[in-house]
Amino acid sequence: MDKKVDLLKDDLFSxxxxxxxxxxxxxxxxxxxxxxxxxxxxxGIGNLGLASLNIAIPTFNLFNSIGAICGVGGxxxxxxxxxxxxxxxxxxxxxxxxxxxxIIGILLTIxxxxxxxxxxxxxxxxxxxxxxxxxxxxxxxxxxxxxxxxNAMNVFVRNDGNPKLSMWSxxxxxxxxxxxxxxxxxxxxxxxxxxxxxTVIAQFAGLFVLSFHFLRKxxxxxxxxxxxxxxxxxxxxxxxxxxxxxEVSSGLVIxxxxxxxxxxxxxxxxxxxxxxxxxxxxxxxIFNGISQGLQPIFGVNFGGGKxxxxxxxxxxxxxxxxxxxxxxxxxxxxxPEWIVNIFSKDTxxxxxISVNGIRIYFIGFIIMGVNxxxxxxxxxxEKSKISTILSLLRGLVLIVIILNLFSKFFGLNGxxxxxxxxxxxxxxxxxxxxxxxxxxxxxx
Numbered sequence: 001m002d003k004k005v006d007l008l009k010d011d012l013f014s015x016x017x018x019x020x021x022x023x024x025x026x027x028x029x030x031x032x033x034x035x036x037x038x039x040x041x042x043x044g045i046g047n048l049g050l051a052s053l054n055i056a057i058p059t060f061n062l063f064n065s066i067g068a069i070c071g072v073g074g075x076x077x078x079x080x081x082x083x084x085x086x087x088x089x090x091x092x093x094x095x096x097x098x099x100x101x102x103i104i105g106i107l108l109t110i111x112x113x114x115x116x117x118x119x120x121x122x123x124x125x126x127x128x129x130x131x132x133x134x135x136x137x138x139x140x141x142x143x144x145x146x147x148x149x150x151n152a153m154n155v156f157v158r159n160d161g162n163p164k165l166s167m168w169s170x171x172x173x174x175x176x177x178x179x180x181x182x183x184x185x186x187x188x189x190x191x192x193x194x195x196x197x198x199t200v201i202a203q204f205a206g207l208f209v210l211s212f213h214f215l216r217k218x219x220x221x222x223x224x225x226x227x228x229x230x231x232x233x234x235x236x237x238x239x240x241x242x243x244x245x246x247e248v249s250s251g252l253v254i255x256x257x258x259x260x261x262x263x264x265x266x267x268x269x270x271x272x273x274x275x276x277x278x279x280x281x282x283x284x285x286i287f288n289g290i291s292q293g294l295q296p297i298f299g300v301n302f303g304g305g306k307x308x309x310x311x312x313x314x315x316x317x318x319x320x321x322x323x324x325x326x327x328x329x330x331x332x333x334x335x336p337e338w339i340v341n342i343f344s345k346d347t348x349x350x351x352x353i354s355v356n357g358i359r360i361y362f363i364g365f366i367i368m369g370v371n372x373x374x375x376x377x378x379x380x381x382e383k384s385k386i387s388t389i390l391s392l393l394r395g396l397v398l399i400v401i402i403l404n405l406f407s408k409f410f411g412l413n414g415x416x417x418x419x420x421x422x423x424x425x426x427x428x429x430x431x432x433x434x435x436x437x438x439x440x441x442x443x444x
Contacts, residue, residue, distance in 0.1 A: 007300040022163030023293030031285035037195040038278045042343040044185040047271040052132035054274035061251025065244045067151025070101040073240020075159040079296045083303020094221040101152045105145030112141030136192040143200030150203045157213045159296045173206030242379045242387040249395020272354040287369040291376030298380035321369025332362030360416035364423040374430040394426040
């Protein structure tokens with residue numbers, strides 16, 4: 001029988017590895033599905049399909065943002081309640097979080113199918129990409145509930161002491177996606193619709209695996225409709241708001257980049273950005289996985305008054321994110337051609353523009369992980385106001401300013417330069433805030 005994990009007493013490095021690795025797999029779930037869609041679309045449909053998929057990607061950020069409100073917001077309240085030994089609150093917090101996810105998922109499906117043409121136009125589809133984007137999104141939006149629930153449930157199952165099941169749900173989801181991507185795109189020739197259908201099926205496959213958590217005796221959370229109360233609604237939303245802002249901002253960044261790149265260079269450059277954005281989704285998912293893996297350790301120890309363990313965990317996490325960031329940069333700088341070849345057979349027209357973009361854009365990954373971790377730390381100890389401000393600054397305010405300014409003077413290179421500059425500015429601000437205000441945050 002497994003020894004029960006004690007977040008307040010067990011060795012910190014062992015705890016971080018135990019929670020961080022499954023968390024990374026968990027966060028890789030949807031990003032990996034989009035990555036796989038991109039590969040199969042690039043091989044089976046070509047550059048126009050790649051450009052179309054990138055136009056549709058902000059929809060997934062919307063799913064992630066709602067999943068984050070419900071999952072991260074609820075799980076943060078859950079972790080602190082456990083640290084304070086308020087166990088009677090757990091089912092109530094979990095039930096309300098999942099109820100919100102279900103209602104929003106249903107509403108998004110209805111809204112998305114009714115206003116599909118308007119959504120495609122707003123996202124910036126051209127006359128050449130409109131049909132592809134619509135075909136993809138119509139299926140994806142019909143599966144809104146699966147995307148949101150998979151995201152939220154994964155966080156809860158992981159934080160409820162079952163990180164391995166969370167990891168296996170993602171592995172099963174991605175294997176399902178690979179099988180159906182191949183079947184729908186190649187033998188059945190379903191194109192964009194097939195890729196979207198494979199991704200939707202994969203989400204429900206992952207949910208099926210997660211459901212086994214609630215059959216075991218050791219779980220501490222259950223969905224009980226009689227426990228549905230709204231007294232923790234504000235707390236859940238407030239706790240989840242920084243993650244919501246990060247995800248929505250990521251979608252807005254892709255949207256703004258798509259518009260700006262379309263104005264400067266057209267669909268070929270959009271295809272190049274599709275490659276960059278999809279690899280970025282994987283790297284950002286790993287950073288988010290590190291941050292979210294640490295959040296229950298932050299939250300429980302903060303709730304239990306062990307602030308020294310919060311700070312020590314943060315230091316370990318910061319070093320890990322810096323190592324990953326340097327690795328990601330080196331991959332892009334030394335072997336950008338490998339990345340392009342993963343997605344497209346038609347490399348001659350894409351290679352030059354993609355390689356140049358990758359080498360500039362990937363500089364931002366060196367410190368991006370620390371910025372995400374800083375927001376995660378403040379969020380985990382319920383300092384949501386400052387973490388939300390940092391999220392808005394990094395994900396929206398600075399992006400708008402730098403993107404418009406640098407693209408005006410440097411064209412497409414200015415677009416690629418935006419992320420490294422924004423991450424650099426955010427790194428300076430967030431690191432100074434963490435260092436200066438440790439006493440205020442209670443992590444000194």
